[in-house]
Amino acid sequence: MIRSSFQGLGIVRAALLALALWASSPAAQAIDPVELQDPALQERYRALTHELRCMQCQNQSIADSPVGLAGDLRREVRELLLAGKTDAEVREHLSARYGDFILFRPRFTAATAWLWITPAALLLLGIVIAARIIRRRATLADSDPTEPDDRGDARA
Amino acid sequence: MNRFLLPAGLFALLVAVLFIGIQRAPQKTVIPSALVGKPAPAFQAQRLIGEGRFDPASLRGQWWVMNVWGTWCPECRHEHEMLLEIARSEVLPLVGLNWKDDDQAARAWLDELGDPYDVVAVDRDSRIAIDWGVYGAPETFLIDDRGTVVHRHVGAMTREVWARDFLARLPKKPGVGG
Numbered sequence: 001m002i003r004s005s006f007q008g009l010g011i012v013r014a015a016l017l018a019l020a021l022w023a024s025s026p027a028a029q030a031i032d033p034v035e036l037q038d039p040a041l042q043e044r045y046r047a048l049t050h051e052l053r054c055m056q057c058q059n060q061s062i063a064d065s066p067v068g069l070a071g072d073l074r075r076e077v078r079e080l081l082l083a084g085k086t087d088a089e090v091r092e093h094l095s096a097r098y099g100d101f102i103l104f105r106p107r108f109t110a111a112t113a114w115l116w117i118t119p120a121a122l123l124l125l126g127i128v129i130a131a132r133i134i135r136r137r138a139t140l141a142d143s144d145p146t147e148p149d150d151r152g153d154a155r156a
Numbered sequence: 157m158n159r160f161l162l163p164a165g166l167f168a169l170l171v172a173v174l175f176i177g178i179q180r181a182p183q184k185t186v187i188p189s190a191l192v193g194k195p196a197p198a199f200q201a202q203r204l205i206g207e208g209r210f211d212p213a214s215l216r217g218q219w220w221v222m223n224v225w226g227t228w229c230p231e232c233r234h235e236h237e238m239l240l241e242i243a244r245s246e247v248l249p250l251v252g253l254n255w256k257d258d259d260q261a262a263r264a265w266l267d268e269l270g271d272p273y274d275v276v277a278v279d280r281d282s283r284i285a286i287d288w289g290v291y292g293a294p295e296t297f298l299i300d301d302r303g304t305v306v307h308r309h310v311g312a313m314t315r316e317v318w319a320r321d322f323l324a325r326l327p328k329k330p331g332v333g334g
Contacts, residue, residue, distance in 0.1 A: 055187070055291030068256055069291060072282035097197075097289040099190035129162075 034078065041081055048077055048090055051104045061104060189297075189308035190289055196222075196299045197287035201277035204254050204262055210277045212251065212299075219326060220249040222297045223273070223313070224285065226257040227265045229293040235312035236269050242318060243272035247326075252276035255285050255293055298322050 036042040049063035054070040062070040062077075073094070080090045094102050106112045191197070200211045212220075223239060225232040243250055252273035254262045259278065266276075279285050288297070289308075298307040298321075307321055 069282060069285075072256075072286060076286055095190065097190060097287060098291065099187060099289070101187050 034074075036078065036081070044087060045078060045081055048081075048087060049074055052077070052091075052094060053102045053104055055098055055102060187291065187310070189305065191297075191305040192308060194305055196297070196303050196305050197284070199277070199284045199287065201253075201279060201284060204252070204259060204276035204278050205266075205271075210251075210275050212303075215249060215251075215299075216303055217301050218249065219301055220251060220299050221322065222251045222253055222288075222299065224253045224255050224288075224290050224293050224295040224297075226255050226293050227261045228257065231312045232294045233269070235294055235314070236272070238313045238315060238318065239272035240270050241315075242313070243274075247323070249274045253279055253284060253288075253290075255279050255290065256282060296322075298325060 036045055046063065050061045052062045052073065054060045054062045054065035054067060054073075056067045056069050057065050060070075062073045076094070077090055080093055085093070091103060100107060100109075100112075106115060108116055196212060198211075198213065200209045203210050212222075221242075239250065242248075250273050252275070254276050257278075257280070262276070262278075266273075277284065282290075292310065294312060296309045296313055297305055300306050306325055309317055309321055
Protein backbone atom coordinates (compact mmCIF):
# COMPACT_ATOMS: atom_id res chain seq x y z
CA MET A 1 0.00 0.00 0.00
CA ILE A 2 2.68 2.44 1.09
CA ARG A 3 4.87 1.28 -1.73
CA SER A 4 2.20 1.82 -4.37
CA SER A 5 1.46 5.36 -3.20
CA PHE A 6 5.20 6.02 -3.39
CA GLN A 7 5.16 4.79 -6.95
CA GLY A 8 2.21 7.03 -7.70
CA LEU A 9 4.13 9.98 -6.29
CA GLY A 10 7.14 9.00 -8.40
CA ILE A 11 5.06 9.12 -11.56
CA VAL A 12 3.63 12.51 -10.64
CA ARG A 13 7.11 13.81 -9.92
CA ALA A 14 8.40 12.45 -13.24
CA ALA A 15 5.51 14.06 -15.06
CA LEU A 16 6.18 17.40 -13.37
CA LEU A 17 9.85 17.13 -14.23
CA ALA A 18 9.01 16.35 -17.85
CA LEU A 19 6.66 19.34 -17.94
CA ALA A 20 9.31 21.60 -16.43
CA LEU A 21 11.87 20.40 -18.97
CA TRP A 22 9.43 20.89 -21.82
CA ALA A 23 8.54 24.38 -20.63
CA SER A 24 12.19 25.38 -20.61
CA SER A 25 12.87 23.82 -24.04
CA PRO A 26 13.14 26.02 -27.12
CA ALA A 27 9.93 24.48 -28.50
CA ALA A 28 7.86 26.09 -25.79
CA GLN A 29 9.55 29.46 -25.90
CA ALA A 30 8.71 31.85 -28.65
CA ILE A 31 11.66 32.42 -30.93
CA ASP A 32 9.90 35.55 -31.95
CA PRO A 33 10.55 38.50 -29.64
CA VAL A 34 7.99 40.72 -31.36
CA GLU A 35 4.68 41.27 -29.59
CA LEU A 36 1.72 42.96 -31.14
CA GLN A 37 0.13 45.76 -29.12
CA ASP A 38 -3.40 44.37 -29.31
CA PRO A 39 -3.66 41.17 -27.18
CA ALA A 40 -6.42 39.72 -29.38
CA LEU A 41 -4.30 40.29 -32.47
CA GLN A 42 -1.27 38.82 -30.71
CA GLU A 43 -3.28 35.68 -29.92
CA ARG A 44 -4.37 35.31 -33.55
CA TYR A 45 -0.78 35.92 -34.65
CA ARG A 46 0.45 33.24 -32.24
CA ALA A 47 -2.14 30.72 -33.44
CA LEU A 48 -1.54 31.44 -37.14
CA THR A 49 2.24 31.20 -36.97
CA HIS A 50 1.90 27.81 -35.25
CA GLU A 51 -0.13 26.38 -38.09
CA LEU A 52 2.05 27.64 -40.94
CA ARG A 53 4.91 25.45 -42.05
CA CYS A 54 8.48 26.68 -42.18
CA MET A 55 9.17 25.83 -45.82
CA GLN A 56 12.91 25.48 -45.29
CA CYS A 57 12.80 23.12 -42.33
CA GLN A 58 9.41 21.60 -43.19
CA ASN A 59 8.75 19.89 -39.88
CA GLN A 60 8.60 23.04 -37.80
CA SER A 61 6.06 25.81 -37.82
CA ILE A 62 7.20 29.33 -38.64
CA ALA A 63 6.64 30.15 -34.95
CA ASP A 64 9.19 27.51 -33.88
CA SER A 65 11.86 28.07 -36.50
CA PRO A 66 14.82 30.38 -36.13
CA VAL A 67 15.53 30.22 -39.88
CA GLY A 68 15.68 33.55 -41.72
CA LEU A 69 12.79 32.91 -44.08
CA ALA A 70 10.53 31.87 -41.17
CA GLY A 71 11.21 35.26 -39.58
CA ASP A 72 10.31 37.00 -42.84
CA LEU A 73 7.10 34.96 -43.07
CA ARG A 74 6.21 35.92 -39.48
CA ARG A 75 6.68 39.56 -40.47
CA GLU A 76 4.38 38.94 -43.45
CA VAL A 77 1.70 37.45 -41.15
CA ARG A 78 2.08 40.37 -38.71
CA GLU A 79 1.71 42.94 -41.44
CA LEU A 80 -1.34 41.23 -42.91
CA LEU A 81 -3.01 41.08 -39.48
CA LEU A 82 -2.22 44.72 -38.81
CA ALA A 83 -3.70 45.54 -42.21
CA GLY A 84 -6.97 44.05 -40.95
CA LYS A 85 -6.94 40.73 -42.84
CA THR A 86 -8.89 37.80 -41.44
CA ASP A 87 -7.18 34.51 -40.51
CA ALA A 88 -8.63 32.91 -43.64
CA GLU A 89 -7.27 35.73 -45.79
CA VAL A 90 -3.79 35.34 -44.26
CA ARG A 91 -3.84 31.58 -44.97
CA GLU A 92 -5.08 32.26 -48.49
CA HIS A 93 -2.36 34.89 -49.07
CA LEU A 94 0.41 32.46 -48.13
CA SER A 95 -1.00 29.32 -49.76
CA ALA A 96 -1.44 31.28 -53.02
CA ARG A 97 2.34 31.74 -52.97
CA TYR A 98 3.61 28.57 -51.34
CA GLY A 99 0.82 26.12 -52.08
CA ASP A 100 -1.25 24.14 -49.58
CA PHE A 101 1.98 22.60 -48.29
CA ILE A 102 2.49 25.64 -46.08
CA LEU A 103 -0.72 24.83 -44.17
CA PHE A 104 -0.12 22.26 -41.43
CA ARG A 105 -3.85 21.59 -41.26
CA PRO A 106 -4.82 20.43 -44.74
CA ARG A 107 -7.93 21.97 -46.20
CA PHE A 108 -10.87 19.77 -47.16
CA THR A 109 -10.63 19.56 -50.95
CA ALA A 110 -11.21 16.84 -53.52
CA ALA A 111 -7.53 15.91 -53.25
CA THR A 112 -7.47 15.75 -49.44
CA ALA A 113 -10.95 14.30 -48.85
CA TRP A 114 -9.61 10.76 -48.42
CA LEU A 115 -7.23 12.06 -45.77
CA TRP A 116 -10.13 13.24 -43.66
CA ILE A 117 -12.57 10.44 -44.44
CA THR A 118 -10.31 7.36 -44.29
CA PRO A 119 -9.75 7.25 -40.50
CA ALA A 120 -13.47 7.46 -39.73
CA ALA A 121 -14.27 4.93 -42.47
CA LEU A 122 -11.64 2.50 -41.17
CA LEU A 123 -12.92 2.87 -37.60
CA LEU A 124 -16.46 2.15 -38.81
CA LEU A 125 -15.26 -0.87 -40.77
CA GLY A 126 -13.41 -2.18 -37.71
CA ILE A 127 -16.51 -1.82 -35.55
CA VAL A 128 -18.63 -3.67 -38.13
CA ILE A 129 -16.12 -6.53 -38.42
CA ALA A 130 -15.70 -6.78 -34.64
CA ALA A 131 -19.47 -6.82 -34.13
CA ARG A 132 -19.87 -9.59 -36.68
CA ILE A 133 -17.16 -11.71 -35.08
CA ILE A 134 -18.59 -11.23 -31.60
CA ARG A 135 -22.11 -12.07 -32.76
CA ARG A 136 -20.92 -15.19 -34.57
CA ARG A 137 -19.04 -16.39 -31.49
CA ALA A 138 -22.10 -15.80 -29.34
CA THR A 139 -24.35 -17.81 -31.65
CA LEU A 140 -21.73 -20.56 -31.94
CA ALA A 141 -21.52 -20.87 -28.17
CA ASP A 142 -25.32 -21.05 -27.93
CA SER A 143 -25.90 -23.62 -30.66
CA ASP A 144 -23.01 -25.96 -29.89
CA PRO A 145 -22.08 -26.19 -26.23
CA THR A 146 -19.79 -29.19 -26.85
CA GLU A 147 -17.60 -27.11 -29.16
CA PRO A 148 -14.18 -27.14 -27.49
CA ASP A 149 -13.28 -23.45 -27.23
CA ASP A 150 -10.54 -24.25 -24.76
CA ARG A 151 -7.82 -26.79 -25.44
CA GLY A 152 -7.49 -27.89 -21.84
CA ASP A 153 -11.17 -28.83 -21.79
CA ALA A 154 -10.96 -30.70 -25.06
CA ARG A 155 -8.12 -32.89 -23.91
CA ALA A 156 -9.67 -33.74 -20.59
CA MET B 157 -11.82 -19.90 -46.92
CA ASN B 158 -14.28 -17.19 -47.70
CA ARG B 159 -13.72 -15.40 -44.41
CA PHE B 160 -10.09 -14.78 -45.31
CA LEU B 161 -11.08 -13.08 -48.53
CA LEU B 162 -12.08 -9.72 -47.02
CA PRO B 163 -9.04 -9.31 -44.73
CA ALA B 164 -6.71 -10.48 -47.49
CA GLY B 165 -8.32 -8.03 -49.91
CA LEU B 166 -8.00 -5.17 -47.42
CA PHE B 167 -4.38 -6.10 -46.76
CA ALA B 168 -3.65 -6.12 -50.51
CA LEU B 169 -5.29 -2.70 -50.79
CA LEU B 170 -3.19 -1.34 -47.92
CA VAL B 171 -0.02 -2.74 -49.52
CA ALA B 172 -0.96 -1.09 -52.82
CA VAL B 173 -1.63 2.30 -51.16
CA LEU B 174 1.63 2.24 -49.19
CA PHE B 175 3.56 1.08 -52.24
CA ILE B 176 2.25 3.97 -54.34
CA GLY B 177 3.03 6.33 -51.45
CA ILE B 178 6.63 5.12 -51.22
CA GLN B 179 7.06 5.25 -54.98
CA ARG B 180 6.00 8.88 -55.05
CA ALA B 181 7.82 9.92 -51.88
CA PRO B 182 11.09 11.17 -53.46
CA GLN B 183 9.20 13.72 -55.54
CA LYS B 184 7.59 15.11 -52.43
CA THR B 185 10.84 16.60 -51.25
CA VAL B 186 10.45 19.09 -54.09
CA ILE B 187 7.37 21.16 -53.44
CA PRO B 188 5.50 22.11 -56.61
CA SER B 189 5.23 25.84 -57.17
CA ALA B 190 1.79 27.30 -56.61
CA LEU B 191 2.65 29.90 -59.24
CA VAL B 192 2.95 27.69 -62.31
CA GLY B 193 0.29 28.80 -64.79
CA LYS B 194 -0.24 32.08 -62.92
CA PRO B 195 1.05 35.57 -63.70
CA ALA B 196 4.57 36.19 -62.44
CA PRO B 197 4.34 38.44 -59.36
CA ALA B 198 5.18 42.03 -60.21
CA PHE B 199 7.98 43.84 -58.45
CA GLN B 200 10.34 46.76 -58.71
CA ALA B 201 13.72 46.24 -57.19
CA GLN B 202 16.99 47.98 -56.79
CA ARG B 203 19.68 46.77 -59.20
CA LEU B 204 22.78 45.19 -57.72
CA ILE B 205 24.90 46.75 -60.43
CA GLY B 206 24.15 50.06 -62.07
CA GLU B 207 21.57 52.74 -61.39
CA GLY B 208 17.81 52.67 -61.20
CA ARG B 209 15.28 50.01 -60.50
CA PHE B 210 14.45 46.83 -62.35
CA ASP B 211 10.85 45.99 -63.29
CA PRO B 212 10.19 42.60 -64.95
CA ALA B 213 7.32 44.24 -66.86
CA SER B 214 10.08 45.55 -69.13
CA LEU B 215 10.59 41.95 -70.31
CA ARG B 216 7.04 41.56 -71.58
CA GLY B 217 6.88 39.98 -74.99
CA GLN B 218 9.82 37.65 -74.48
CA TRP B 219 10.54 34.51 -72.51
CA TRP B 220 12.96 34.96 -69.63
CA VAL B 221 14.51 33.17 -66.69
CA MET B 222 14.83 34.26 -63.08
CA ASN B 223 17.44 32.63 -60.87
CA VAL B 224 17.28 33.12 -57.09
CA TRP B 225 20.70 33.08 -55.46
CA GLY B 226 22.80 34.27 -52.55
CA THR B 227 26.45 34.14 -51.62
CA TRP B 228 25.44 32.19 -48.49
CA CYS B 229 24.12 29.37 -50.65
CA PRO B 230 26.60 26.55 -51.45
CA GLU B 231 24.44 25.05 -54.19
CA CYS B 232 24.49 28.40 -55.96
CA ARG B 233 28.25 28.10 -56.30
CA HIS B 234 27.81 24.60 -57.74
CA GLU B 235 25.39 25.78 -60.41
CA HIS B 236 27.28 28.96 -61.28
CA GLU B 237 29.33 27.39 -64.06
CA MET B 238 26.10 26.15 -65.67
CA LEU B 239 24.57 29.63 -65.42
CA LEU B 240 27.61 31.05 -67.21
CA GLU B 241 27.13 28.45 -69.93
CA ILE B 242 23.46 29.42 -70.25
CA ALA B 243 24.43 33.08 -70.49
CA ARG B 244 26.94 32.32 -73.25
CA SER B 245 24.25 30.46 -75.23
CA GLU B 246 22.21 33.72 -75.32
CA VAL B 247 18.91 31.86 -75.65
CA LEU B 248 17.01 33.74 -72.95
CA PRO B 249 17.51 36.80 -70.76
CA LEU B 250 18.73 35.67 -67.34
CA VAL B 251 17.60 37.74 -64.37
CA GLY B 252 19.23 37.16 -61.00
CA LEU B 253 17.37 37.71 -57.75
CA ASN B 254 19.98 38.26 -55.05
CA TRP B 255 18.10 37.06 -51.97
CA LYS B 256 18.85 37.95 -48.32
CA ASP B 257 22.39 38.85 -49.15
CA ASP B 258 24.96 41.55 -48.70
CA ASP B 259 25.39 43.80 -51.75
CA GLN B 260 29.16 43.97 -51.49
CA ALA B 261 29.54 40.22 -51.02
CA ALA B 262 27.24 39.65 -53.99
CA ARG B 263 29.22 42.00 -56.26
CA ALA B 264 32.49 40.38 -55.13
CA TRP B 265 31.03 36.96 -55.97
CA LEU B 266 30.17 38.06 -59.51
CA ASP B 267 33.59 39.69 -59.96
CA GLU B 268 35.29 36.49 -58.86
CA LEU B 269 33.16 33.84 -60.58
CA GLY B 270 31.87 35.80 -63.56
CA ASP B 271 28.49 37.45 -64.07
CA PRO B 272 25.94 35.36 -65.99
CA TYR B 273 23.05 37.76 -65.37
CA ASP B 274 21.61 40.38 -67.68
CA VAL B 275 20.37 42.14 -64.58
CA VAL B 276 20.45 41.36 -60.86
CA ALA B 277 17.56 42.53 -58.66
CA VAL B 278 18.18 42.90 -54.93
CA ASP B 279 15.78 41.36 -52.39
CA ARG B 280 17.32 41.86 -48.96
CA ASP B 281 14.17 41.34 -46.88
CA SER B 282 12.44 38.47 -48.77
CA ARG B 283 9.56 40.62 -49.98
CA ILE B 284 9.98 39.55 -53.60
CA ALA B 285 10.97 35.99 -52.65
CA ILE B 286 7.81 35.48 -50.56
CA ASP B 287 5.62 36.75 -53.40
CA TRP B 288 7.29 34.20 -55.68
CA GLY B 289 6.91 31.38 -53.16
CA VAL B 290 10.67 30.95 -52.87
CA TYR B 291 11.67 28.70 -49.96
CA GLY B 292 15.32 28.01 -50.69
CA ALA B 293 18.11 28.93 -53.02
CA PRO B 294 18.84 28.23 -55.74
CA GLU B 295 15.48 28.30 -57.45
CA THR B 296 15.01 29.04 -61.14
CA PHE B 297 11.81 30.19 -62.81
CA LEU B 298 10.83 30.16 -66.49
CA ILE B 299 8.46 32.96 -67.52
CA ASP B 300 6.75 33.16 -70.91
CA ASP B 301 6.17 36.13 -73.23
CA ARG B 302 2.82 36.95 -71.59
CA GLY B 303 4.37 37.07 -68.13
CA THR B 304 3.10 33.68 -66.97
CA VAL B 305 5.22 31.39 -64.79
CA VAL B 306 5.75 28.22 -66.82
CA HIS B 307 8.10 26.27 -64.61
CA ARG B 308 10.03 26.43 -61.35
CA HIS B 309 13.14 24.36 -60.67
CA VAL B 310 14.35 23.89 -57.08
CA GLY B 311 18.03 23.14 -56.58
CA ALA B 312 21.11 23.54 -58.68
CA MET B 313 20.74 24.04 -62.42
CA THR B 314 22.30 21.28 -64.47
CA ARG B 315 22.70 20.76 -68.20
CA GLU B 316 20.08 18.02 -68.06
CA VAL B 317 17.51 20.14 -66.19
CA TRP B 318 18.12 23.08 -68.50
CA ALA B 319 17.50 20.97 -71.61
CA ARG B 320 14.58 18.98 -70.25
CA ASP B 321 12.65 21.51 -68.15
CA PHE B 322 13.52 24.84 -69.76
CA LEU B 323 14.63 24.60 -73.39
CA ALA B 324 12.04 21.90 -74.13
CA ARG B 325 9.27 24.26 -73.00
CA LEU B 326 10.22 27.11 -75.32
CA PRO B 327 8.06 27.67 -78.38
CA LYS B 328 9.61 26.22 -81.51
CA LYS B 329 10.86 28.96 -83.77
CA PRO B 330 10.58 28.30 -87.50
CA GLY B 331 14.01 28.08 -89.07
CA VAL B 332 15.84 27.67 -85.77
CA GLY B 333 16.90 24.05 -85.44
CA GLY B 334 14.70 22.08 -83.08
